Amino acid sequence: MAVIRGSMPSFELFQPTSVDAALALIGRHGAAARILGGGLDTFDALQDRVVQPAALVDLGGIAELQGIREVGGGLEIGAMTTLAEIARHPIVQSQFAVLARAAGAVGSPQIRNQGTLGGNVSQSTRCWYYRSGWTCYRAGGNSCFADTPTAVNREHAIFDLDRCVAVNPSDTAPALVALDAQMVVRSSRGERVVAAEDYFLGPDIDITRMTILDAGDLLTAIRVPATWAGAHFQFEKVRDRKVWDFPLVNIATAMKMSNGIIRDIRLVVNAVAARPRRLHEVENAVRGKPRDAATATLAGELAIKGAQPLRHNTYKVALTRNLVQRAIRG
Amino acid sequence: MVSRRSFIKGAIAGGATVSAASYLFRNSGAALGQAPAPGAAERLLALNVNGQLRHVDVPKEETLALTLRNRLGLTGTKVGCQRAECGSCTVLIDAVPHYSCSVLTHSVRSRQIATIEGLASPTGALHPVQQAAIDQQGFQCGFCAPGFIMATVGFLKTNPSPTRDELAEGIAGNLCRCQDYDKILTAMMSAAEHARRS
Secondary structure, eight states, X not given: OOOOOSSOOOOEEEOOSSHHHHHHHHXXXXXXXXXXXXXXXXXXXXXXXXXXXXXXXXXXXXXXXXXXXXXXXXXXXXXXXXXXXXXXXXXXXXXXXXXXXXXXXXXXXXXXHHOBHXXXXXXXXXXXXXXXXXXXXXXXXXXXXXXXXXXOOTTSOSSSXXXXXXXXXXXXXXXHHHXXXXXXXXXXXXXXXXXXXXXXXXXXXXXXXXXXOOTTOEEEEEEEOGGGTTOEEEEEEEOSXXXXXXXXXXXXXXXXXXXXXXXXXXXXXXXXXXXXXXXXXXXHHHTTSBSSHHHHHHHHHHHTTTOOOOTTOTHHHXXXXXXXXXXXXX | OOXXXXXXXXXXXXXXXXXXXXXXXXXXXXXXXXXXXXXXXXXXXXXXXXXXXXXXXXXXXXXXXXXXXXXXXXXXXXXXXXXXXXXTTEEEEXXXXXXXXXXXXXXXXXXXXXXXXXXXXXXXXXOHHHHHHHHTTOOSSOTTHHHHHHHHHHHHHHOSSOOHHHHHHHTTTOOOTTOOHHXXXXXXXXXXHHHHXX
């Protein structure tokens, strides 16, 4: 399994200036093409030969993919908008603070200056067996190297294990699911709009990809509806270091309160499964209940029902429970 | 005596030979001077570095850090991890700090690139952040210094009078292997003060 590291493989580079031109290019090259957003996930994968595209389609020159627009009380965020721009945007901060905080918790300042929202939600898993070029299920093989008696799996999944135990590492993904965002996906066949919750795939549906994006698809924008504008938000990310690290567990909460009662809530944790995990059962249980310690305890216990920790990640069960309790209790 | 630096600069002066030889082992025809595929980027490009237009011949897969060091002789930009994980290659692109190891040279064709070499004034007067690093003896081995200084210059453009905590967060994307963070922060805080006064 010799993998050449540290040097970039060669590829042909295309720099279209419109979405239509980009779609024509990825349509023409099919599976041999890879989309280049900010590049932080891509260059890593290229240097480790996890992906070996013949053609790279750089979206950096496409103006229509940039920027944040106000649309009917909500926002439409171009997929190439940087995380730094989202984190400091006044409306994101005042109306959709959970997204501002999530974007501000990604990587490091330089990474946020370059990394994009589209790239952050569409990035691949960080499972180091997969990222080191092992021929695991996700890479088209027939075993999982992270789920063996001697495997190092401290960062892996505790929910929905299905052969692959890798997790989705995105910080903005749970925030977008909590905000009930819509993902705008274009291909040469037209445009489709998918709820953020349905944008991500678990291994039970497709073990080789993390999102619904197929060859020829391009995520062009993310629409944040007005539904949760100004709600009570919370975002927490637990990681080993304050900078650079991906989440061990993160949690995004949107809550509407009146007279101390939880009227409506969306609660999403990530880095515990291959896709952001929306806690429907917890949401249903706490709706209509007061925001107190008893409700928090109930929520915490419900949140970890069905957890199947691996050898080295049992701590994620307690962490998830405590984060959910804290989100409810405030 | 030939110093390491003059040797590197000499090798860069022999540019064409070096650039051809170092890419010969690559298997793509694109790197061997063939015409690009229809619609693909041209290898020849003009980069705006420190206010000067520099013409270079760059393979598609080359990152800005390597172009700056190996083709333009700007070895002040250091390469540590090549993985967006250490910050020593930090440069400003349109006044915003980026890891130049994780930027394709071809994607910054029309942008303004600033490296540590461009900070001092043409008369030789150091930039306030450089001067503060010297005055406060902010660095030990200094390998991370160009990255820290560029990150600070970029951060101070967005927040000219930060608190120590804000500055620490602003330049958190840079590592120092000597663990000299406290002195670096002190130096960079005094840099902010110098910059405000000048």
